[in-house]
Amino acid sequence: MLSTSNTPKAESFRHVSYLWDDAKAAELEGDEVGLLIYRSNLLGADLRLTNYGGGNTSCKAMAEDPLTGQLTEVMWVKGSGGDIGTLKRSGLAALYVDRLRALKNRYRGLEFEDEMVELFNHCIYDLASKAPSIDTPLHGFLPFKHIDHLHPDAAIAIAAAKDGKRITQELFDGQIGWVEWQKPGFDLGLQLEQCLNENPGIRGIMLGSHGLFTWGDTAYESYVNTLEVIERCAEYLEENYGKKGPTFGGQKLESLPQADRLSQAAALAPVLRGLASGQNRMIGHFTDDARVLEYINSNDLERLAPMGTSCPDHFLRTKISPLVLELAPNEDLTNLAALKDKLNPAFADYRAMYTAYYETCKHPNSPAIRDANPVVILYPGVGMFTFAKDKQTARVAAEFYINAINVMKGAEAISEYTSLPRQEAFNIEYWLLEEAKLQRMPKPKSLSGKIALITGSAGGIGKAIAKKFAQEGACVVLNDINQERLDSAKAEFVSTFGKDTVSTTTLNVTDWASIEEAFKAASLAFGGVDIVINNAGISISKPIAEHTIEEWDRLYDILVKGQFMVTKAAVEVMRKQDLGGDVINIVSKNALVAGPNNAGYGSAKAAQLHLSRLNAAELGADHIRVNTVNPDAVISDSNIWAGGWAEGRAKAYGITVAELPAYYAKRTLLNEVILPDDIANACFAFVGGLLNKSTGNVLNVDGGVAMAFVR
Template identity: 50%
Template sequence: MTNDTVAALIDRSNRLGADPRNTNYAGGNTSAKGRDTDPVTGTPVDLLWVKGSGGDLGTLTESGLAVLRLDRLRALVDVYPGVEREDEMVAAFDYCLHGKGGAAPSIDTAMHGLVDADHVDHLHPDSGIALATAADGEALTKQIFGDRVVWIPWRRPGFQLGLDIAEVKRQHPHAIGTILGGHGITAWGDTSADAERHSLEIIETAQRYIDEHGRLYPFGAPLQGYQALPDEQRRAKAARLAPIIRGLASTDRVQVGHFTDDPRVLEFVGSQAHPRLAELGTSCPDHFLRTKVKPLVLDLPADASIEECTARLRELHQTYRADYQAYYDRHASPESPAIRGADPAIVLVPGVGMFSYGKDKQTARVAGEFYLNAINVMRGAEAISTYTPIDESEKFRIEYWALEEAKLARMPKPKPLATRIALVTGAASGIGKAIATRLAAEGACVVIADLDGAKAAAAAEEIGTTDVAVGIAADVTDETAVQAAVDATVLAFGGVDIVVNNAGLSLSKPLLETTAADWDLQHDVMARGSFLVSKAAARALIDQGLGGDILYISSKNSVFAGPNNVAYAATKADQAHQVRLLAAELGEHGVKVNGINPDGVVRGSGIFAGGWGAKRAEVYGVAEEDLGAFYAQRTLLKREVLPEHVANAAFALCTSDFSHTTGLHVPVDAGVAAAFLR
């Protein structure tokens, strides 16, 4: 019985959470009541299984459920000290846990435990919140649902809201759920199937009413000059603006970004009503906790130049920060948590789209998804009424809630490269792949660029999800392709902080056998390619104003003269001097430029696998499979150098431990005395 109850709850939760029309990511919660055996007494005990704090319905598993004794949870009603002290009840949930308790109980636990129904859903559907934020939402709820769904005025989530919903259920025995003013919906049922059916009935009925009775243009007529730019022009403008906006959004703390030009966003920012509605901000607590109370909106037409947009964005950013500080000052008490930063989480650009920001890519992406939910809510509310979110003071009570602050304090410490964005060339294999893998493991977002786009995508998939790594095709000898790679990076993650010039190849030939084509090919890929990548990335780095790192994977051969190696060694020497030149030029922008000189990296190397290994083995008179061991024996440390060792150096150079180091070449060769830097 118990296993069936939990399994049905998980299945229902996953179905509801998989559809963004039903609820937002990590939003809402579901529950089931049933019986299990007390592990101490061996007697039956009534239990509540409810989605724990911070979990996501769409991906919920049994480990994400909090498990509480129903008798103890309901006994809390007798000791409830009143709404002014209701936050104390969250700590009391811990004394109601069954066994090890599972996940941490959320603030909505009381709602599920106190309502007299075996199965309860609390969701944040766009259609439901549209009713919940309509100026005449209560009357509309009555008109649409009759007595089947009951309106509950706005109340901050907590124990009292649970009592309110339980009382509605008692007074309206035929009701299937509620519309929670400014917030969302709650539905219930005797079985899991009943609860799910009732939830969907509320969501779909509300949407059907909006579709059938709503105004054709809820946001008003299109705003002249603010319509979406053509695709190519739109993306190019977004790529130019992305580093600038990220720099502004990172004034208090560095953020990762996400960009979307979803048609619904473009429609919203191209409408007459968007300035008014954007200023009103979001309403559902899950929304504004991630999007802040309102976005920053660029008030220029779509065809405004980059220079005009940049200047105006800087002005608007200062105004936004002042407004946010004033908002905090209006509502903060001596007990309030400190202000968490005054930069926007959402930036809307007419004709272009939406930029959203967070501590990592997933957080930034989800913030954008939540604002898209908010746009859908505003569309629905404006279609049938007037959008009227909860009061600003209530938003502050949620945003700077002590319970929310405690949740943030429990977050794990960020990794060393958290919020940093890396572009690594030639990264589908060998040293480049090892560097990308290490940077991602240390918290960075990485873009793997390689001549072979399919291999780049495969390497990225090995490293992580698209919130961590993406693979792109890029020919570093082609200036247009290089700019496209940088554009892809800033559109994927908001900007760029680390650039690793690793793309390379080698042809081992004596001077008299080296053709001009051999010379040109190696110089085009490594010398010209590094120059093009550094040049394109430097503009983004400068626009951001956040500093950054450019790394060159050069070679021991940049300073060591060996036989049959003129084209390769000469181009590596070119790269080595680019390090010095760019370090001198970009230092004023806080950009560090350093190089790494590997040697003898045979295993896992794309260059060695491509014929270079066989040629070098022939030069040194050893079998190709023994080349790595041969290189190791000629070093001072007698150790073979692997791609991971080069990656270690790349990681170290990008950390705060090397914050004052630029123009350096780090040998990763296990000790080759002839290549010591002088």
């Protein structure tokens, strides 16, 4: 039963989180907009209440009209885009309520829906407002002071059920109204108003296949009403699970053990990424969440997967339907040619299906067909891959498809799941307003859609390269043999660039197993790798008489063998993707210049340089470019100066360690000190798009050392 108490306790709820803090709310007393933000953030903090970026909230309050000085009713509502969990005042649109409602006089019917959006701008109260969303009239035409429109899985499961209207009526004893599916817009707002007029006293409205509207006279009343309605929906689903039989018709196959699932996913992800990137380079995400496995291993997968999703938010991010792979969970993935022989037809069939969907449903003024490749790829027994323009979009697509799975599970338990009709789905996906929103998106950065693994990237030159690449839009795989330093670097990158830009893995470039694990981690995190920078290194400067064999071996193991093995592992991933790639080797001016007390380091650097040439000659056919950056004397924040190297070089030149920076700068043609950022810029020059037809090159970043000129 629904609670009648004005102050329910947190323990009253089992399926949603009661997070209201009376003390915090009291600090906002009298600030209705502040309470709207507070309530919104609480609702968005529980993904059982709404998906990321989904739904919107509003409040209406009196405010002074800046033109007349009189009090007027203003509605603050979440603007276009954004997420209620992180909503701030800057994310709200503020509109005059009377002007918004007066637009009813200008409405010419469904055929002219989209023209109403432009008219919202004539209702703006706060000129610094966020752009009003298409859902604005849905809030404006209802009289309540506080309104929540959410997409909770439990409610959508009922809304997407074949008998959803009847179930809603019986479950809530007529306290929740019902409006049949319709694309969001002005007319849907009118329908909500009509539903309320025909059912006075209701506490909310269920939107068929879409979501839930609930409200209250105060922010708290709206919050509690929302929680109670969703809690009751979830209870009802729980009561009915299993009554019609096993979930999703029971399990058709068993999942692999988790370690094997991750191995299969890591091996397959680069292949899928390459196939999914036929039109636009994609970033991947993988999950083997228990809810996913229950669904993809089931007998009903074959029936449900092609139906697609119901809620528009789910559909917009996951496409018309997923691609289900016809691979055994323990499929042998080592034979790349045989694997692609199986996968190429599957992708071709999907593209043909999507093209037919577009051609059948398009309107004369529809935007051109978009990328026909799948977003969601299901691998029974293993997990779910999603691919999109960036990591966040791919991750959120996975979250939305899990929402869709939850909806299907609930709807099937209480009735029969129904998805959006194909034409309705198309009208959402290729909506001109959605197209306009896409066209307003910022232009991709130079490295958007690229994945970079830089060895030794928790500090010094490697960290500077990773920062530069992240700034230019790349996803970066930070790695180091020092876990503490790696954790610190990750925290810095997450704070600066966000969690979806960076992943980390320990990596010892002298250990093949460690290298394999690092590339496996990159494939699981992002789907593969496009750019590999061989940067990890050490430096030992000693006269030959003092240079030990162990030191010689360590130099060659890290610098030469390490570069060889990391490149070998990178090439395996890049060939799976068939998207080409870049390998950049951070070598040294010492590869070309003979100096004192430097036999081990200098000869290892020379070997690195020639290995770069050899790799460039071999890998050109794969469109994998191999280039070299030759720094010299990068002193600032560089680990190369640890372990006695600075002392060794100072001794060789007959100066003090303190005099080294000036000494190195003075001997250059430009009289410049070389910094890690200079090396990062050189690496970007090779991969930023202007040198795509260059390979086998050496770029000196040494301030100008004539003896190091290549020619």
